[in-house]
Amino acid sequence: MFIKKLEHVAFILDGNGRWAKEKNKQRTYGHKIGMENIYPTILDAKNYGIKYVSMFCFSTENWKRPQQEVNYLMQFPSEIFSKKQQEKYLKEGIKVVWIGRRNIVPEKTRKALEEMEEKTKEANQIIVHIALDYGSFEEVENCFKIVFNDINSKKLSIEDFSINTVIDNLYTKNSPQIDLLIRTGGEKRLSNFMLLQLAYAELYFVDTYWPDFKKNDLKLAIEEYNNRNRRFGVIQDEK
Numbered sequence: 001m002f003i004k005k006l007e008h009v010a011f012i013l014d015g016n017g018r019w020a021k022e023k024n025k026q027r028t029y030g031h032k033i034g035m036e037n038i039y040p041t042i043l044d045a046k047n048y049g050i051k052y053v054s055m056f057c058f059s060t061e062n063w064k065r066p067q068q069e070v071n072y073l074m075q076f077p078s079e080i081f082s083k084k085q086q087e088k089y090l091k092e093g094i095k096v097v098w099i100g101r102r103n104i105v106p107e108k109t110r111k112a113l114e115e116m117e118e119k120t121k122e123a124n125q126i127i128v129h130i131a132l133d134y135g136s137f138e139e140v141e142n143c144f145k146i147v148f149n150d151i152n153s154k155k156l157s158i159e160d161f162s163i164n165t166v167i168d169n170l171y172t173k174n175s176p177q178i179d180l181l182i183r184t185g186g187e188k189r190l191s192n193f194m195l196l197q198l199a200y201a202e203l204y205f206v207d208t209y210w211p212d213f214k215k216n217d218l219k220l221a222i223e224e225y226n227n228r229n230r231r232f233g234v235i236q237d238e239k
């Protein structure tokens with residue numbers, strides 16, 4: 001199928017818990033199957049020629065969940081980025097970039113993500129942002145600390161400050177704006193996810209729970225995206 005410009009797709013992977021509950025299983029089982037769905041989805045995206053994928057895996061607010069669930073979610077990077085998995089990612093040219101706060105997650109989680117980043121840093125077929133301990137508010141706070149430091153040390157003048165200064169200091173600094181956001185699990189909200197990067201994104205909400213989101217669901221989302229008329233605030237037929 002012909003696809004209009006679609007460089008960057010972001011996912012809010014929601015519904016793991018409800019998916020498990022419907023099957024009379026523990027919520028953590030839903031997370032396990034959900035996290036295992038990340039790699040095949042990246043491959044499907046890659047097959048469409050998508051160059052950037054962002055995945056919301058754990059938010060700055062998710063710490064308030066029961067400890068057992070938080071613990072489970074913190075160990076998923078070492079599972080999905082095991083040595084064996086690293087080879088699979090490398091073979092497909094997948095570069096993994098962790099977006100989010102790095103100083104609170106357990107050491108093991110940080111190591112797994114940083115090792116994956118290091119391992120895949122030269123890969124260039126598709127870039128995947130794993131958002132873990134991520135929230136837009138925290139990202140903006142972090143960004144402004146950098147900017148204020150630069151102003152204090154005279155590296156930057158207030159006159160030269162612009163939205164580009166902000167964008168260049170987000171966790172996604174080297175990535176283009178998001179074209180399409182897909183949220184699974186039926187909720188219709190952004191939950192503090194990549195608010196600045198989503199400025200002109202098309203939003204797609206689907207009831208399917210994340211563990212059930214497969215190749216054909218991505219196809220449906222892209223077909224819908226293809227039918228949207230992106231105008232970016234100007235008057236013209238198609239962009």
Ligand code: IPE
Nearest residue numbers: 013014015016017018019057
């Ligand atoms: C999404 O699934 C996974 C995370 C954001 C950690 P949920 O855990 O939010 O699943 P529901 O919404 O309770 O079904």
Ligand code: MG
Nearest residue numbers: 014015016185
């Ligand atoms: Mg949820």
